[in-house]
Amino acid sequence: MSLPQYKTIVDHLKNQISAGKLSTQDKLPSERQLSDQFNASRITAREALLQLEREGVIYRLNRRGWFVSPTRLIYDPTSPATFNQMLASQNRIGETTPISYELTEAPKAIATVMDLSEGSPVYLIKRLRSVEQRPILIEQIYVDANLCPGLLKHDFSQSLTEIFSIHYQKEVTQTGVNMYATSLDEQTAQELQVSAGSPCLEIKRCRFTDEGRVLEYDIEYWRHDAVELRMSLGHGQN
Incomplete structure (x- = not known):
């Protein structure tokens, strides 16, 4: 069974972080960039980012975008x-x-x-x-x-x-x-x-x-x- 599309984006970003390709406080691709990269809708890209936010993996700053979370x-x-x-x-x-x-x-x-x-x-x-x-x-x-x-x-x-x-x-x-x-x-x-x-x-x-x-x-x-x-x-x- 194939993964839901938002889960594919979630796993990709998690792998980027665990591999050190994205470090603490690095800015993530925008919703538009993610939707283009994965041929997904903006809603799907946002769902993936919100899931990572709920898990504490990333955080957002208004009008600035999404970033990799430091340790709590x-x-x-x-x-x-x-x-x-x-x-x-x-x-x-x-x-x-x-x-x-x-x-x-x-x-x-x-x-x-x-x-x-x-x-x-x-x-x-x-x-x-x-x-x-x-x-x-x-x-x-x-x-x-x-x-x-x-x-x-x-x-x-x-x-x-x-x-x-x-x-x-x-x-x-x-x-x-x-x-x-x-x-x-x-x-x-x-x-x-x-x-x-x-x-x-x-x-x-x-x-x-x-x-x-x-x-x-x-x-x-x-x-x-x-x-x-x-x-x-x-x-x-x-």
């Missing part, structure tokens, strides 16, 4: 390691780009999580994280302004954990984590250069000081194909 970043959301420390341990190169930052009032939902009164002053910091120039993560960070006066004068392309420690003598001693499978809204998808509605991993983290106060509430939106969660449990834990 291994991420333990409960680890005290900073983003840059995590990257260094995996020999990866990353970049943090501040999108916006402001002093604002905590809306009710955020105030409840942070154990603050509604309308309390909080800093809202929004950043894009990239690995090997590929956008993988958008984070929205709320910080209790009373614990970190003057925070907005700092460089948010740097580690917030280090800023808290060096400039405010605040250490994170406990982290609470919630994780959800969801999809990207239009604005976040645009910032990650993918289509609205694309699947993502949403991670919410509360980070506490040694006094038990919420220093930071972090909402992260990860590209589903860019991350592998890996957490360790101590002996005797289920």
Whole structure:
């Protein structure tokens, strides 16, 4: 029995990657080029690319095309390691780009999580994280302004954990984590250069000081194909 035509394209591209003819971050042929090469319709070529995307083999950037995926970043959301420390341990190169930052009032939902009164002053910091120039993560960070006066004068392309420690003598001693499978809204998808509605991993983290106060509430939106969660449990834990 002959293979479906889209599967022929899938196998061809996989073989090109495994043979090293296509390397990490290499751009793939366009849908039109693939349809011409295999005498297939554009719909069939797109079906093949979408299948490879679902498998995490390739990824796309809006208006730029399809690329060979790098290996997934291994991420333990409960680890005290900073983003840059995590990257260094995996020999990866990353970049943090501040999108916006402001002093604002905590809306009710955020105030409840942070154990603050509604309308309390909080800093809202929004950043894009990239690995090997590929956008993988958008984070929205709320910080209790009373614990970190003057925070907005700092460089948010740097580690917030280090800023808290060096400039405010605040250490994170406990982290609470919630994780959800969801999809990207239009604005976040645009910032990650993918289509609205694309699947993502949403991670919410509360980070506490040694006094038990919420220093930071972090909402992260990860590209589903860019991350592998890996957490360790101590002996005797289920």
